[in-house]
Amino acid sequence: MYLSRVQIDINDRYKTKDLTHLGAFHNWVEQSFPTEISTGQRSRHLWRIDVLAGKKYLLVLSESKPDLGMLETYGVPGTAIIKSYTKFLAGIHEGQLMQFRLTANPTHTVTRPGKKQGRVMPHVTVAQQRQWLVDRAEKSGFQLIEQVPDNDSEQPATLAFDIVNREWPMLHRKVGRGVRLSCVTFEGLLRVSDVDDFKHTLTNGLGREKAFGMGLMTVIPEA
Structure with a gap:
């Protein structure tokens, strides 16, 4: 690779x-x-x-x-x-703490009455897009890190990642009208929970529209 x-x-x-x-x-x-x-x-x-x-x-x-x-x-x-x-890739090990950056196309499937196949729709709110990543973390071989508040704080723990960019770039297809795709960039901290699944995520991408600039996660080991 x-x-x-x-x-x-x-x-x-x-x-x-x-x-x-x-x-x-x-x-x-x-x-x-x-x-x-x-x-x-x-x-x-x-x-x-x-x-x-x-x-x-x-x-x-x-x-x-x-x-x-x-x-x-x-x-x-x-x-x-x-x-x-x-x-x-060979040096990745279980429990390793890493900074990550991921640009992805967060979507969900909506069931339509009378239709065998659902319709793929983009998540549009920040909360939906954050939850999309949370829902895929464990099966993708990693855990998102919790930020624990100060002892005197009443705030609950939060996950240590942010959405740093959201945009709707245009894609012109060979047939039909062009479409705009939801493009979301996440940054934060993760811990490797399953090495094989995590390597698969890094080399095969996460989510849809991988041919068009989505799905690539890169990581840097924490010192």
Whole structure:
């Protein structure tokens, strides 16, 4: 596995004029793996957009190395970095405390009378979106950490994570009208409860719309 990052060249509007919707970013990611395209052996690529210190980055998790030049198609020259993720995954152990960042598409299924299949709907409130992550934590191999208030406080314990960004980016599909997807970024603390399930979450993503910038969780071990 490889984790790659490139700074998006937001100051060059001519270069990035095509990056107007999630499908364009998806195409950028896919084109960064020309060997997979030529052999017809495509694998899943998780990706997301991060904004750090006023700079915008494309982050990609993949089974094979992307082409450095293609990864910098819309990037600032010389900013693409590719690192092996395999050693990091091998070092994860049960009980490990980690900072996490996750961009996801929190949804739920609504049952419709007379219909065999329910309708997938986005969660729209902060409370619903927080609960979506809480409901998926344990089966995804981790526990969300509780913040215990001071002894003299009457406030109940709360979970140590926040929603740091909520937006509705556009996705233009090949057929039909474009849609806006709920895109929510979570940050906080977790503890690994099941190593295999947690590794599966890190490498396969969490939630829906993984091809379009959702589902990628990254973690940093607490010192």
